[in-house]
Amino acid sequence: MTTKLFGEPVQRREDPRLLTGRGRYLDDLGPDALAAAFVRSPHAHALIRDIDVSAALDVDGLVAIYTWEDLPDRLAEPLPLLIPHPALTHGRTAYPLARERVRHVGEPVVMVVARDRYLAEDACALIRVDYELLKPVVGVEEAAQSAQLVHDDVPGNVGAHLVQEVASADGRGAREVIESAPHTLAFRLDVERSASMPLEGRGVHARWDADDSSLRVYSSTQTSTSVRMAVAAKLGLPLPKVEVVAPDVGGGFGVKIMHPWPEEVLVPWAAMLLGREVKWTEDRREHFVSSAHERAQVQFVRVGFDGGGRVLGLEVTILHDHGAYTPYGIIVPIITSTQLPGPYRIGSYRVEFSSIYTNTVQVTPYRGAGRPQAVFCMERTMDRIAAHLGLDRTAVRAANFIQPDEFPYDQGLIFQDGRPLIYDSGDYPESLRMLKELIGWDAFPEAKAEAAREGRRIGIGIGCYVEGTGVGPYEGGHVQITSDGRVHVSTGLTSQGQGHETSFAQIAAAELGVPLERVSVVTGDTRRFGYAVGTFASRAAVMSGNAIALACRKVREKALRIAADALEADPRDLEITDGVVHVAGSPHASVPLATVAVLSNPLRYAFDEEAVRATQFAGGSSFDRPPVEEGQEPGLEGRDYYSPIRSTFASGMHAAIVETDPLTAEIRILRYAVVHDCGNLINPMIVEGQIHGGVAQGVGGALYERMVYDSHGQLLNASFMDFLMPYATEVPRVETAHLQTPSPLNPLGIKGAGEAGVIPVSAVIASAIEDAEGIPIDRMPISPSDLFGLRRAAS
Amino acid sequence: MPEQAHEITLVVNGTLRRAEVPGRRLLSDCLRHDLGLTGTHVGCEHGVCGCCTVLLDGEPVRSCLTFAVTVDGREITTVEGLADGERMSPVQRAFAECHGLQCGFCTPGFLCTVTALLRENPAPTEEEVLEGISGNLCRCTGYQNIVKAVHRAAEIMAEES
Numbered sequence: 001m002t003t004k005l006f007g008e009p010v011q012r013r014e015d016p017r018l019l020t021g022r023g024r025y026l027d028d029l030g031p032d033a034l035a036a037a038f039v040r041s042p043h044a045h046a047l048i049r050d051i052d053v054s055a056a057l058d059v060d061g062l063v064a065i066y067t068w069e070d071l072p073d074r075l076a077e078p079l080p081l082l083i084p085h086p087a088l089t090h091g092r093t094a095y096p097l098a099r100e101r102v103r104h105v106g107e108p109v110v111m112v113v114a115r116d117r118y119l120a121e122d123a124c125a126l127i128r129v130d131y132e133l134l135k136p137v138v139g140v141e142e143a144a145q146s147a148q149l150v151h152d153d154v155p156g157n158v159g160a161h162l163v164q165e166v167a168s169a170d171g172r173g174a175r176e177v178i179e180s181a182p183h184t185l186a187f188r189l190d191v192e193r194s195a196s197m198p199l200e201g202r203g204v205h206a207r208w209d210a211d212d213s214s215l216r217v218y219s220s221t222q223t224s225t226s227v228r229m230a231v232a233a234k235l236g237l238p239l240p241k242v243e244v245v246a247p248d249v250g251g252g253f254g255v256k257i258m259h260p261w262p263e264e265v266l267v268p269w270a271a272m273l274l275g276r277e278v279k280w281t282e283d284r285r286e287h288f289v290s291s292a293h294e295r296a297q298v299q300f301v302r303v304g305f306d307g308g309g310r311v312l313g314l315e316v317t318i319l320h321d322h323g324a325y326t327p328y329g330i331i332v333p334i335i336t337s338t339q340l341p342g343p344y345r346i347g348s349y350r351v352e353f354s355s356i357y358t359n360t361v362q363v364t365p366y367r368g369a370g371r372p373q374a375v376f377c378m379e380r381t382m383d384r385i386a387a388h389l390g391l392d393r394t395a396v397r398a399a400n401f402i403q404p405d406e407f408p409y410d411q412g413l414i415f416q417d418g419r420p421l422i423y424d425s426g427d428y429p430e431s432l433r434m435l436k437e438l439i440g441w442d443a444f445p446e447a448k449a450e451a452a453r454e455g456r457r458i459g460i461g462i463g464c465y466v467e468g469t470g471v472g473p474y475e476g477g478h479v480q481i482t483s484d485g486r487v488h489v490s491t492g493l494t495s496q497g498q499g500h501e502t503s504f505a506q507i508a509a510a511e512l513g514v515p516l517e518r519v520s521v522v523t524g525d526t527r528r529f530g531y532a533v534g535t536f537a538s539r540a541a542v543m544s545g546n547a548i549a550l551a552c553r554k555v556r557e558k559a560l561r562i563a564a565d566a567l568e569a570d571p572r573d574l575e576i577t578d579g580v581v582h583v584a585g586s587p588h589a590s591v592p593l594a595t596v597a598v599l600s601n602p603l604r605y606a607f608d609e610e611a612v613r614a615t616q617f618a619g620g621s622s623f624d625r626p627p628v629e630e631g632q633e634p635g636l637e638g639r640d641y642y643s644p645i646r647s648t649f650a651s652g653m654h655a656a657i658v659e660t661d662p663l664t665a666e667i668r669i670l671r672y673a674v675v676h677d678c679g680n681l682i683n684p685m686i687v688e689g690q691i692h693g694g695v696a697q698g699v700g701g702a703l704y705e706r707m708v709y710d711s712h713g714q715l716l717n718a719s720f721m722d723f724l725m726p727y728a729t730e731v732p733r734v735e736t737a738h739l740q741t742p743s744p745l746n747p748l749g750i751k752g753a754g755e756a757g758v759i760p761v762s763a764v765i766a767s768a769i770e771d772a773e774g775i776p777i778d779r780m781p782i783s784p785s786d787l788f789g790l791r792r793a794a795s
Numbered sequence: 796m797p798e799q800a801h802e803i804t805l806v807v808n809g810t811l812r813r814a815e816v817p818g819r820r821l822l823s824d825c826l827r828h829d830l831g832l833t834g835t836h837v838g839c840e841h842g843v844c845g846c847c848t849v850l851l852d853g854e855p856v857r858s859c860l861t862f863a864v865t866v867d868g869r870e871i872t873t874v875e876g877l878a879d880g881e882r883m884s885p886v887q888r889a890f891a892e893c894h895g896l897q898c899g900f901c902t903p904g905f906l907c908t909v910t911a912l913l914r915e916n917p918a919p920t921e922e923e924v925l926e927g928i929s930g931n932l933c934r935c936t937g938y939q940n941i942v943k944a945v946h947r948a949a950e951i952m953a954e955e956s
Contacts, residue, residue, distance in 0.1 A: 015899075692936060692937030727929045733939055734939060
C-alpha cells in the first residue's frame with residue numbers, strides 16, 4: 001500500500017538543507033562577483049542639480065559608476081506599470097536611477113560597482129549629489145488637500161479614483177438606504193503603515209556569458225518568470241537567452257512580488273557591460289527606505305442598520321496612501337474595497353477610494369494586501385452596531401452572515417483579478433460556533449467580572465474575514481518520470497518558505513502512487529518551467545498544486561497505457577502502488593514505473609542495461625504502428641495548466657482575550673484562537689505554520705509596527721532598533737481549529753492559506769481592547785502610550 | 796590606497812582557518828565571504844535580528860557586530876558545525892520534527908542560540924525558553940513551533956545522553 005500522503009503532516013523536505021547551512025540564498029551565490037551599491041536620496045523631494053563623482057574615482061577597487069544619463073534605450077525609461085486599470089488615470093513609476101528629481105528618501109540615484117561591497121560603499125560616500133530641495137508631501141490627508149504636488153502632472157496628488165456600488169434588492173443605493181435606516185452611525189478609522197520586512201532583503205546576482213550571448217539572473221523574488229520577461233524587454237535580449245532563478249528566498253510576504261526592482265534590471269545590465277558577475281544584496285536600511293510599505297489608509301464609514309443589527313446600507317470612503325509611485329497599480333485599495341463585506345450579506349454597499357501620492361516609499365502588497373484594513377473597517381463596524389444596540393457582538397455578526405445554502409454567493413463587485421467576486425463555498429455559522437467554543441465566548445463575562453474583582457482588566461474580541469485566494473490567470477506543472485524511476489516535478493512559481501517542495505511532492509506522490517522519497521520538486525527556475533505568474537495572493541497551492549495534479553494525471557494515464565501494452569492487460573484494470581504498475585488484485589502481473597519510462601521512449605541507442613528493452617531489435621513493438629504514435633510524444637512526462645474561472649474564497653474567524661494594565665496601559669494577549677477554513681488540507685502542519693506566522697505579523701501590525709515619517713518625509717525608525725517587530729515574547733500561543741469546506745472550483749478542492757493568519761488580527765485586538773477598556777478603538781496599531789492617551793481623553 | 800590587511804587564525808567548526816582581512820571586516824562577512832561558510836546569515840547588520848548568531852568559544856555572539864580581527868585565535872562554531880557528520884544535532888532534528896522553520900533564513904541563528912541555551916540549561920521551563928530565544932527575530936513561524944522545538948530538543952538530548 002502506498003502511504004496516504006495528501007492531507008498528512010509530512011515533515012518538510014527542504015529542512016535538512018536549511019538546517020545545516022546548505023541553503024542557497026541570494027547572497028550565498030557568486031563568491032567572486034563584483035558588488036554593487038547605491039547612492040540613495042537623503043531627501044524626500046528634491047531636484048538633482050549635479051552629481052560629482054570625482055572624489056570617488058580614486059577608491060581602490062572601484063570598477064564603474066552609473067547615473068541615469070548612462071542608461072541606454074529602454075533602461076532609461078520609467079519602470080513598468082505592472083497592473084494598469086482604467087481608474088488609475090495617473091499611474092506613475094520611477095526610473096531605475098533617478099532622473100532630475102527624487103520623490104522619496106531612499107530613491108536610487110547612482111549605482112557603483114566595485115571589487116567588494118565595502119569598497120563600493122566607500123565610493124558611494126564620496127559621491128556628491130547637489131540637490132535643490134522641494135517641499136515634501138507627507139501624510140495622506142495632507143496630500144489630498146495640499147497644493148504641493150508629488151508629480152507636477154498629477155493634480156491633487158490623486159493617482160486613481162474608483163467607486164463600486166451594489167444596490168439593495170429593491171434597487172436603492174447605499175446612501176439612500178442609510179438615510180432611511182432605523183439606526184445610523186458614522187465614524188472614521190485609521191490604519192498606519194507597516195511592511196513585509198522579510199529577514200532576507202532583496203538581492204540580485206547576474207552572470208553574462210559573452211560567448212553564448214546569454215544571461216542568467218538570480219533574484220530573491222516571488223516571480224522569476226515575470227522578472228525574466230522584464231529583464232529581456234529592458235535589456236533588449238531575446239527571451240530564450242535569459243534565465244531567471246529564484247534561489248532559496250528568505251521570506252517575501254509580498255514585497256518581492258513587486259518587480260522589476262531597479263536593481264533587477266541595473267545589475268544584469270552592469271554584468272553585461274562589464275563582462276563580470278555582479279551582485280547586489282540589499283541591506284536593512286535600504287529595505288526600509290527603498291523597497292515598499294503597505295497598510296496606510298484613512299476610512300470614513302457610514303452605516304445604516306435595523307434593530308436586529310442587520311446592515312442595510314454601508315458606505316465607505318477610503319483615502320489610500322500610495323507613496324511616491326504606483327508600479328503595482330491599485331491592487332491594494334481594490335482588495336480593501338472588495339473584501340470589505342467579508343462573510344456578510346450587506347443590504348447595499350458603496351465604496352469609493354482615492355489613491356493618493358505622497359513623498360514616501362511606494363506602497364505595494366504586504367501579506368493580506370489591503371484585507372487587514374478591510375476587515376478592520378467591517379469588524380469595527382459590527383462592534384459599533386452591537387454596542388449601539390446593546391447586542392452581543394457575535395449575534396450581530398450571525399445576523400448578517402451569508403448562509404451555507406446561499407453559495408455560490410455573488411457580492412456584485414469586481415475583484416482584483418478583474419472578475420466577478422463570487423464566493424464559492426463556506427460555512428460561516430459553523431465557523432462562528434467553533435470559534436465561540438474554542439475561546440469560551442459565552443463564559444467570558446463571568447471571567448471578566450472575576451478579573452475585575454481582582455482589579456484586572458480583561459477583554460474579548462472577535463474578527464471574521466473572507467479571503468479571495470488562488471487568483472489566476474494560471475499556473476502550470478511539469479512532471480517527468482525518468483528511467484531510474486525518479487519523479488521530477490517543476491512549476492514556475494517561486495517559494496519563500498511555504499514548503500512547496502514538500503506539499504507539491506505530496507500531491508505528485510499521491511496522484512502517481514509513488515513513494516514520496518522518489519519525488520523532487522523545483523520551483524521558480526525558468527530553466528525548468530517558463531510559464532508562470534508568481535507566488536502571491538495565497539495562490540501557490542491552489543494554482544500550482546492543481547496544475548501539478550493535472551500534469552500527474554496525464555502522466556499516469558500514459559504510464560497505464562504503456563504498461564497495459566507490456567502486461568497485455570486493460571489499462572482500466574491497472575493500479576500504481578509504490579511506483580509499480582500492476583493488475584488490480586494481482587501484484588505479480590506488474591511492471592515498475594522505471595521500466596515504463598524506458599518503454600515510453602523508443603530508442604536506437606542503449607545507454608544502460610534497462611534501456612536495452614526500448615531499442616529497435618528488442619521486439620515487442622508492432623510493425624503496423626510507428627514507434628511514436630500520432631498525437632503521442634516520447635518520454636513519460638506530462639505538462640498541464642490550471643486556470644480557474646475565478647478565485648476561490650477561504651475564510652476564518654479569530655478571537656482573542658487581552659489584558660490591559662490599569663496603570664501602565666500595557667497590552668498583553670492572554671489567549672488567541674483561530675478557526676480557519678481553506679478547504680482540503682494538503683499538509684496540516686504547514687497550514688498551521690502559515691497561520692502562526694500570519695498571526696504573529698498581525699500582532700506586530702496591531703500593537704507594535706508603524707513606519708514613522710516626520711514632516712520632512714524622513715523615515716524616523718528605519719532600523720530594527722526602532723521599528724518593532726514581535727519577538728517570541730510578544731506573540732501569544734495560537735489555538736487553532738480547522739473547518740474544511742472544499743472548493744468546488746478546483747480538482748483538489750483546496751483554497752489558499754498563506755495570508756489568512758494576518759488578516760483579522762488588528763480587528764480582533766481592537767475589539768478586545770475596546771471590550772476591556774470601554775473606550776472606542778478606531779486606529780491601529782495601538783501602543784501602551786496610545787491607550788494611555790485614550791484613557792486620559794476619555795476621563 | 797589599498798587597505799591594510801591583517802592575518803588572522805580562527806578555529807572554525809574544529810578546523811584551523813586563516814584569513815587576511817581589513818580591520819573593518821565583520822566576522823559575519825569573514826565567515827561568509829572569506830571562508831565560504833554562507834550558512835551564517837545577515838538580516839540587519841545592527842545586532843537586532845540575531846540571524847548572524849554564531850558560537851564564539853561556545854557563547855552566542857552577533858557576528859555582524861564583531862570585527863573579525865578581534866577574534867583572532869578564538870574558536871567559532873557556525874551552523875555548518877552543529878551536526879555530527881551526516882547526523883543532525885538534536886536541536887536541528889527537533890526543528891525539523893516540530894516545523895520550527897519556514898524560509899530558514901533566521902534558522903542558523905536560532906540553532907546556535909538554542910544549542911548554547913540547552914547546554915547551559917538542559918531542561919528549560921517555558922519562560923526560560925522564551926527568554927532564551929527572545930533575542931532572535933523570525934518573520935515566518937510566529938515562534939510557536941520554535942518554542943516547541945526547543946523543548947523537543949531538550950527531550951531528545953535527555954533521551955540520548
